[in-house]
Amino acid sequence: MVGPHVAILKEALKRKVDSVILLAQSHYQYPDPGAASSVVNVLNRLLGFKVDVGKLLEQAEEIRLKTRETMQRTYKAMQKMQKMQEQELP
Numbered sequence: 728m729v730g731p732h733v734a735i736l737k738e739a740l741k742r743k744v745d746s747v748i749l750l751a752q753s754h755y756q757y758p759d760p761g762a763a764s765s766v767v768n769v770l771n772r773l774l775g776f777k778v779d780v781g782k783l784l785e786q787a788e789e790i791r792l793k794t795r796e797t798m799q800r801t802y803k804a805m806q807k808m809q810k811m812q813e814q815e816l817p
Contacts (some may be wrong), residue, residue, distance in 0.1 A: 761787030 753759035
């Protein structure tokens with residue numbers, strides 16, 4: 728591991744503080760409520776919390792659908808551009 732997580736763990740170890748860092752895989756360029764819900768679910772199990780992640784999962788699905796729509800529009804635009812390029816070639 729690298730980055731700020733390691734610095735936090737090293738400092739906790741140096742101060743003899745029990746610590747754990749929970750990480751979820753996510754894309755760094757856009758929010759990922761699904762990844763956040765994964766971490767919250769682990770905390771719920773470990774600490775006996777009952778934090779509802781329903782809203783996070785709804786947001787994750789919303790982002791997934793919007794991303795799919797954007798990818799479909801992009802694909803169609805690229806196909807159109809390719810056809811235009813083919814027509815321009817001698």
